[in-house]
Amino acid sequence: MTVLITVWGVAPGVGKSTLCGGLARWLTGAGLRVDHFREEEILTSPQFAAVAEAFGATGTVTAETLIAATAEFADSVRAGGIDVVVADALVPFVPTLLAMGHGEDTIDAFMTDLTTVLAPVSPVMVFLDGDAGTALSRAVGREGEQWLDRYVGKLARYGVAPPVTDLASAVAYLRRERGVTLGAAVRKDWNLVVIERADELLPGEVLKRAQRGLRSWLDPAGAPL
Numbered sequence: 001m002t003v004l005i006t007v008w009g010v011a012p013g014v015g016k017s018t019l020c021g022g023l024a025r026w027l028t029g030a031g032l033r034v035d036h037f038r039e040e041e042i043l044t045s046p047q048f049a050a051v052a053e054a055f056g057a058t059g060t061v062t063a064e065t066l067i068a069a070t071a072e073f074a075d076s077v078r079a080g081g082i083d084v085v086v087a088d089a090l091v092p093f094v095p096t097l098l099a100m101g102h103g104e105d106t107i108d109a110f111m112t113d114l115t116t117v118l119a120p121v122s123p124v125m126v127f128l129d130g131d132a133g134t135a136l137s138r139a140v141g142r143e144g145e146q147w148l149d150r151y152v153g154k155l156a157r158y159g160v161a162p163p164v165t166d167l168a169s170a171v172a173y174l175r176r177e178r179g180v181t182l183g184a185a186v187r188k189d190w191n192l193v194v195i196e197r198a199d200e201l202l203p204g205e206v207l208k209r210a211q212r213g214l215r216s217w218l219d220p221a222g223a224p225l
Helices: 016-029 039-043 046-058 063-079 094-099 104-121 132-143 145-158 167-187 203-217
Strands: 003-009 034-037 084-088 123-128 191-195
Touching: 003 016, 003 104, 016 034, 016 084, 016 123, 016 203, 039 046, 046 063, 063 104, 094 104, 094 167, 104 123, 104 167, 123 167, 123 203, 132 145, 132 167, 145 167, 167 191, 191 203
Parallel strands: 003 084, 003 123, 034 084, 123 191
Antiparallel strands: none
């Protein structure tokens, strides 16, 4: 059995990458074959080469390209004998689709196809919830004010709704992104572990809560955990 654990969060700075590292170490320590797929790897992974090429050429990508690349990724994971993939902000691509101007009906249709191609790797989403403004402030503290300017500028160029022009409007947009992401996962019956108030917790406590949630979702008799 192969399991895909995809980690998302309410905003940059909420602790996705830290949690992914902790989960990968935990699972590796349990003797499992783990693929830790980092957020930036979508630009370098052979399975997502078509996605990276499309973004590089046009700044956008079609839903069909995302589905095809994800199917190839799932096939390669199973062929490689991987027990667990820990993916940092990979599927379900809802923020990408929102940034490209797609509405919730289109996203739901996309999620139907995505759920089908991911079925062989039993996806579980861990979502780090909390206050988007606090998370963004943490990201700024780590990366600097210029990072925030670039982040706001990127959202503004995409023309997301509600429009983003500054920190406050970025927080408003991220609240919408959160709602659409979680809503789509629930409607498609994805296994979902929500860590509430993750922005207020120490990384070790976030990891413990994620571990407990993952165990409750996976079949102890058949899952690798």
